[in-house]
Every structure is written in C-alpha cells, then in structure tokens.
Amino acid sequence: MGVQYVSYKPKKILNTHKHADSWFWDKYSAHPYIGCEHGCEYCYSRETKYSRGSNPADFSKIIKIKENAPELLRKELGKVPRDTVIVGDYQPIEKKTELSRKMLQVILDLDFPVSLLEKSPLILRDLDLIEEINKQSGASVTFSIITTKDDETKELFEPGAPSMASRFRALKQFSDRGILAGVAFMPILPFIYDDDENLEAVVKATAENGGKFVLSGGLTLASAQREWYYRVLEKHFPELIPKYQALYGDNYGPECKYAGELGKKVSRLCQKFGIKDRMPRYVPDGPLAVNRRISERLQNRVYRMELDCISQYKMWAFRKAAWALEDLTESVAEIYAKKGRAGLESLKGVGKSLAEEIVHQLEEGGCCES
Numbered sequence: 034m035g036v037q038y039v040s041y042k043p044k045k046i047l048n049t050h051k052h053a054d055s056w057f058w059d060k061y062s063a064h065p066y067i068g069c070e071h072g073c074e075y076c077y078s079r080e081t082k083y084s085r086g087s088n089p090a091d092f093s094k095i096i097k098i099k100e101n102a103p104e105l106l107r108k109e110l111g112k113v114p115r116d117t118v119i120v121g122d123y124q125p126i127e128k129k130t131e132l133s134r135k136m137l138q139v140i141l142d143l144d145f146p147v148s149l150l151e152k153s154p155l156i157l158r159d160l161d162l163i164e165e166i167n168k169q170s171g172a173s174v175t176f177s178i179i180t181t182k183d184d185e186t187k188e189l190f191e192p193g194a195p196s197m198a199s200r201f202r203a204l205k206q207f208s209d210r211g212i213l214a215g216v217a218f219m220p221i222l223p224f225i226y227d228d229d230e231n232l233e234a235v236v237k238a239t240a241e242n243g244g245k246f247v248l249s250g251g252l253t254l255a256s257a258q259r260e261w262y263y264r265v266l267e268k269h270f271p272e273l274i275p276k277y278q279a280l281y282g283d284n285y286g287p288e289c290k291y292a293g294e295l296g297k298k299v300s301r302l303c304q305k306f307g308i309k310d311r312m313p314r315y316v317p318d319g320p321l322a323v324n325r326r327i328s329e330r331l332q333n334r335v336y337r338m339e340l341d342c343i344s345q346y347k348m349w350a351f352r353k354a355a356w357a358l359e360d361l362t363e364s365v366a367e368i369y370a371k372k373g374r375a376g377l378e379s380l381k382g383v384g385k386s387l388a389e390e391i392v393h394q395l396e397e398g399g400c401c402e403s
C-alpha cells in the first residue's frame with residue numbers, strides 16, 4: 034500500500050508543556066503532520082497513547098496534514114508568553130506543502146526562539162529563515178542519529194528516512210552558519226547499536242561535523258509500539274529477544290544500571306571529543322535569565338543523578354526546585370539579595386538544602402551576570 038495523505042483543519046495546534054522540557058528546553062511544540070513517512074521501526078509515536086488507538090502500521094502509511102497549521106500557530110502563539118517552541122517536520126510531503134517553512138515564518142514574525150529536531154536534510158531548504166530566527170531570538174537544530182552504519186540501518190530500522198551521512202552533512206551546514214546544532218543519539222538500541230565502537234563513531238562524527246552536543250537516550254517500549262518492535266526483532270534478531278525480555282521485563286525503559294552506564298559512556302566520549310552531553314539552553318537576557326540558568330543547572334544535575342540511579346526522592350527535590358525557578362516572576366538573585374537564604378527557603382518547591390544549592394550557584398556558579 035502506498036502512502037495516503039489526508040488534509041484536515043484541526044482547531045488547535047500548540048501544545049504547552051507545564052514545565053520547559055529538560056532535553057530540548059522547549060515550552061511549546063507544534064507539528065504540521067500526524068504520522069510519519071520515515072517509518073522508523075522503534076518510533077515511540079506508535080505507542081497507543083500517541084497513535085490514539087489506530088493501527089500502528091498506519092502511522093507511516095496515512096499522513097494527516099494540518100493544512101491550517103501556520104494560521105493556527107500565529108493565533109495561538111500570539112496569546113502566550115515568549116519561550117522556546119519545537120516546531121516543524123521535514124518528512125517528504127513537506128517538500129510540497131511547505132507547512133514547516135510557513136510555521137517558521139510565524140515564529141520569526143512573533144520573535145520566538147525555536148528548536149528543531151529532524152532526520153531529514155530537507156530542513157536545509159529553510160536554513161535562511163532559521164538563521165534569521167537565530168540572530169533575532171535564538172535557534173537550535175538537533176539531528177536524530179542512532180548509528181553511522183547507513184545501509185544496514187535503513188534496511189532494518191529506518192526504511193523511509195534519509196541517510197545518516199546526509200544528516201551529518203546537514204548538521205555541518207547549520208553549525209557553519211553559527212546555529213547551535215547537535216545530535217539526539219536516541220534511541221540507542223540495546224545489543225544492536227550500544228557497542229563501544231558505535232557510541233564512539235556517533236560522538237566523533239558529531240564533533241567532526243561541528244555538532245556541539247550529543248543527547249543520548251535509551252529505547253522505550255510501550256503498548257502497541259512494544260509489540261511492533263518485538264516483531265522487528267523476531268524477524269531480524271530473534272536471538273536477542275530473551276536478552277530484551279531480561280533487560281526490560283514489563284517495564285517502559287531498560288533497567289537503570291544499563292541505561293546509566295550507557296549514558297555515562299556517551300558523556301565520557303563527549304568529553305573526549307570536546308562537546309557537551311546536554312543541549313546548552315538558549316536564555317534571553319533580562320532579569321529572569323538567572324532563574325533560567327540555575328534551573329538549567331539543576332535539571333542537568335537531575336540527569337547526572339538519573340545516570341547514577343540515585344533515589345527518586347532526591348531527584349524530585351531538584352526537579353521541583355528547577356520548576357519553581359522557572360515559574361518565578363522575580364529574579365532569584367534579587368530575592369536572595371533582599372531576603373537572604375530565608376527568602377529562598379520560603380519559595381514553593383525549594384526547601385532548605387535546595388536553597389543552599391541555589392546560594393552556591395548564585396555565589397560561585399557564575400549565574401548572575403545579567
């Protein structure tokens with residue numbers, strides 16, 4: 034069956050997250066299509082909660098086009114505070130509709146920062162607009178890449194996606210234009226692409242192509258997507274099924290020790306090649322910049338704790354404090370200057386030890402230039 038395109042006019046397009054995402058730092062997201070012709074076999078969008086109960090096979094075969102996406106985005110972004118938006122989708126139909134380009138134009142007009150996550154070098158078509166947004170309000174581009182082994186991956190896991198080599202070349206072009214660019218090394222497929230050689234090859238190629246960061250993450254398995262992925266394993270790697278069952282059990286993610294070790298290996302490789310293992314956050318100047326900077330640092334600490342598999346309790350304390358700083362309408366530096374440590378402790382979501390941590394960041398962390 035070929036791909037079927039269905040145009041429609043949704044009533045809403047902008048998703049507003051309760052808190053800024055700690056990977057891509059977006060507060061909003063808006064996408065012009067439902068379904069994806071790239072058809073990656075591991076794609077979490079085949080999960081029941083995302084596919085809304087439709088057949089997971091339809092995900093890459095029926096593409097719904099939100100034909101009023103740019104108009105809706107303009108209307109909805111016009112009503113919310115300025116913050117980073119994840120936008121766009123450069124699967125093949127984008128060539129014809131140019132909806133992602135039109136959405137970028139809206140973002141430029143309304144002066145929002147943008148973050149793009151892509152697998153297709155078609156995004157280079159809009160380099161001019163992304164460059165303008167970057168100069169005006171900040172932009173980042175992340176390419177999703179799981180290995181450097183091109184032919185094999187296309188055949189097994191990403192049947193409709195452009196080559197890895199073309200993604201690395203595109204990454205370089207963004208980086209050459211001074212746009213923050215990096216790689217989402219996700220999902221690292223257990224027992225297939227988690228070997229040291231592949232980890233090093235991806236991080237090295239990112240650095241060589243001007244990438245500034247590699248975000249690593251494991252495969253998640255849930256509902257219909259779990260069944261789908263296991264069918265792919267059965268076909269190509271039946272001997273791995275018992276290993277996956279031991280690693281995942283009935284859980285959504287792999288066991289913590291495995292995920293933590295993998296993340297730490299990628300972090301060490303990033304250090305070796307002089308790039309970061311977290312995406313640097315775009316923070317506009319202004320009195321609240323210090324809040325965002327400290328929040329970013331606290332969230333990055335949470336990431337390290339996750340890799341160390343430490344107690345959820347401690348992680349949640351850091352997370353809540355990071356969110357509290359995000360929500361503050363007054364500079365945390367001013368609160369500290371006026372009311373001291375007690376002022377910080379009285380903030381909702383910030384207890385004694387996190388107040389201590391914030392003081393440390395304010396006094397020694399180099400957070401307070403603006």
Ligand code: SF4
Nearest residue numbers: 069071072073076152
């Ligand atoms: S590019 Fe692949 S992983 Fe991303 S949405 Fe499309 S099918 Fe899913």
